[in-house]
Amino acid sequence: MIFEYAPAPESRSVVQLRETYDLFVDGEFTPARSGEYLTSLNPADEEELARVAVAGEADVDRAVAAARRAQETVWGRMSGAERGKYLFRIARIIQERSRELAVLESMDNGKPIKETRDVDIPLVAAYFFYYAGWADKLAHAGFGPNPKPLGVAAQIIPWNFPLLMLAWKIAPALATGNTVVLKPAETTPLTALVFAEICQEADLPPGVVNILTGAGETGRALVEHPGTDKVAFTGSTDVGRQIARAVAGTDKRLTLELGGKGANIVYDDAALDQAVEGVVSGIFFNQGHVCCAGSRLLVQESIAEEFLPRLKARIAKLRLGDPLDKNTDIGAINSAAQLERIRELTDTADEEGVERWSPDCDLPESGYWFAPTLLTGVSQAHRVAREEIFGPVLSVLTFRTPEEAVAKANNTPYGLSAGVWTEKGSRMLWTAERLRAGVIWSNTFNKFDPTSPFGGYKESGYGREGGRHGLEAYLG
Amino acid sequence: MVWRPTLAERRENKKKDKGAAKAPARLAVKKTYKLYLGGAFPRSESGRSYPVTSADGTHLANASLASRKDARDSVATARKAFGGWSGRTAYNRGQILYRIAEVMEGRHGQFADQLVTAQGIGRAEADRIVSAAVDRWVYYAGWTDKFAQVIGGSNPVAGPYYNHSAPEPTGVVVVFAPQDAPLLGLTSVLAPVIATGNTAVVVASEAAPLPAIELAEVLATSDVPGGVVNVLTGKVGELGPHLAAHADVNALDLAGTGDQAVEFEKAAATTLTRVLRPGPETDGGEEAWLDTDPGTSRMTPFLETKTVWHPVGV
């Protein structure tokens, strides 16, 4: 018999979108000086969601000045305990408005409601809750008896986890007494703007959080503005390089969370069903728009023949479609540009003779979609094994011995994440010890927690976000 | 900035010179100063050298003038040594660093003589600097098996997972040694790099490279595996751009780069090489490095944090 799941869409009615959103500077929504706007689309149907102001240099000036004023007159002088209470209050409001934020995030980003509801938004609240508690305990964090805030932080976040990345940036910065000017991504600005409303609702002093929307130029102006003390960026390695260059020679501190090409190593003694799950969530979670995605499967050759059919069978069960449907596993690609990049890179695999497989899967007619894709017969030399695709595309490679697995896993300029699947504890630790990556998921993948430091080796960036370690980036 | 003797000290030295005989009773055997690469002391592959003089201009020795090729080789040999050195137990690294202190102590007088001659400082001051340098190795010998506990730890994640964060060495570190602090300054920047399991390419003080080579001789006889520390003498302006942009270098300590720090930091950006900018010690001479407890400040810039998750279940 056929058991078709009927559509189970989450209601959009919890979201009240305004037609236009202005910049959030000094506690108020104000238009950009230029009067320019960009439009944020729903990538699942290309419908226009709202118009959002584009900040220019003059707006960056205003925002940095407001942040400086707030840091020097209010926020930096406030006791840690009081700062913490603001953050606790923000965490609570996020919990109260969680369904609204989850639905809006799915609409603006294209990711499944299952993920925004069960992963993104609960983690956003958790990060604020975690760092709130640090605000009056900084002397015990291991950075000296009297650690000081840096001042004003310029923060630029990507579109793959819009509100979660905002939380990773803003929560530790505020807990440590810094004020921020944050620029959300061009294609996913809306939850950040609702967050601005939450700051108002929490009576956060004006200027402590400033949100500037816009595209690359806005980001550049913010990074290059001489009035900030700190730059924190999450995004592509290419932009990361530019920022590192721009910050050289200044006194600004810099942390970067960049790209990755994570290896997921499956040994022949792995718990196969869980390994299949982990490989699937490793690459198809959030459509593969994850810097720490396990985009290279390294499976031991002795079980490859058994593992791949299981993997394919599992991928065939993935449900692609309306991000707001509660049963959707794979949502929309975030933008036309990203879709183009995924297509272009995946096409090189065809040209290089790689075997490509996708399950039968109807793609919606409007919106940006890419079917889950498995590339087999991939070697280290192929572009798809070296470059970050940032989409639902998994390259499959094999290895014969643990040494070979580690060598292949490390054979990349990136070093953000890696996975290890084995039932043997000593082999797990041996492998984890040798992998040159900042996060090793063993018998699990794509897990995040506010207490757990996250960040890369090599060209995946520097600095850590999360945990006690995450405070260091904001303390002098 | 080079350590300069006071006027009074120079007069004192001149007086000694006047009293010296024209031909010594025995001709001293002078040392040829070479590079330290992969545990050996080769000349620069370029065959070049440059004169090193004392503060008052007396010729002391010809130091090897390292080339770009030497720099490349030193990065390769440091990379090769990284796996073994970082794989040693922390206890073993501590033993070796302590051994460095022991051997250095035995050559205390020689290091002091060299500082007096080369830097033109008084004997008492030279003794104090050498003692501080020996003690610095002892200090970091003690850190090798403690920093991981201080910096790392387990994280109480909200789920059935064991979650642990531990620091690991970043890899190959290029150390531009302070220009005006050729022994204590050099020790202060080098010791934390290797204490944490990194391997190092040291670009010695350009004007005062001899203590760095003396130190290399100590390292070579202290159970430090070849390649863990490599010492280049030569010009920061020639070697620096090449090393800063080298894709197989993981981090730079820019202590001795002076005006070129910004240029090197920009070059490092291309491969996201970690950078430790010059600190408040800059231009302060050996005196600036006397703090006996610098803590983890010079270790954390060369450490990565690795976080490992594992489910907890039956």
Added chain:
Amino acid sequence: MSHTATAPEATTNHALRAYLYGLPGVDEVGARSRAQDLSTRSIKTTAKALAIDLAISMVDLTTLEGADTPGKVRSLCAKAALPDPADRTVPKVGAVCVYPDMVATAVEALRGTGIGVASVATAFPSGRAHLDVKLADTRRAVADGASEIDMVIDRGAFLSGDYLKVHEEIVAVKEACGQAHLKVILETGELVTYDNVRRVSHLAMRAGADFIKTSTGKVAPAATLPVTLIMLEAVRDHHAATGRRVGVKPAGGIRNTKDAIRNLVLVNETAGPEWLTPDLFRIGASSLLNDLLMQRTRLSTGTYPGPDYYTQD
């Protein structure tokens, strides 16, 4: 090599151990998380209506009490044949499940309904009896008309590493069943680890089980979602290796429609839609049926019914 290959022909305890320990392990946290993830599937409207009817047809309506009487069994059988007197479109249940001494009563009560009688046997629920007693128990139930036998394995033997004894008992009971279908109760709550659940599932299938069943209902935890998930993976793998489809029966603790639908989702996405039939999936339950009926009414009428409108047996 293949993890799902059949065990070697010559059956010794050593060979069985090697076979069972060659199966891939199960990571407890991963298995729980997969089951949890599937339990968030949202089954609405038409899919829900379909699922409810399917679930009703899979129910093994059960009474296994020391206080069971012929009267109680007859009333249960009446319920099985006509779950909702007010609605004749309700499908009939999968079977009625009773103790061996009630088989004759149940068979008599169900005559003409097409509903089979399942009997627990082999010194249910502990299984602590001699093999000849277990076999006599089984033969008598079959002789009285049981078309399905739910045996319990010797958990003590399994936990002590005597896999051969477990295997041989199943083979012997299977033979005693004759034409009756054999469901093998693993009592996973006593085996504790998911590795054991996987191993014992394969052991039972290899010995000839037509169904593998989670629990007696007398031990907690009974049919948890992760346990059912692992058993579904086992039947899927057994089919891939041998071509034979073995059924799965979670029993105990499935009390409402939501639980039942979660089980069906698990079947659909793990073993596959081929298992969505009473021939290959059953749910051992008693109170579940009324909740399914109430939800069925609610779906068709749009109003919430009360429990007094459904027969208590």
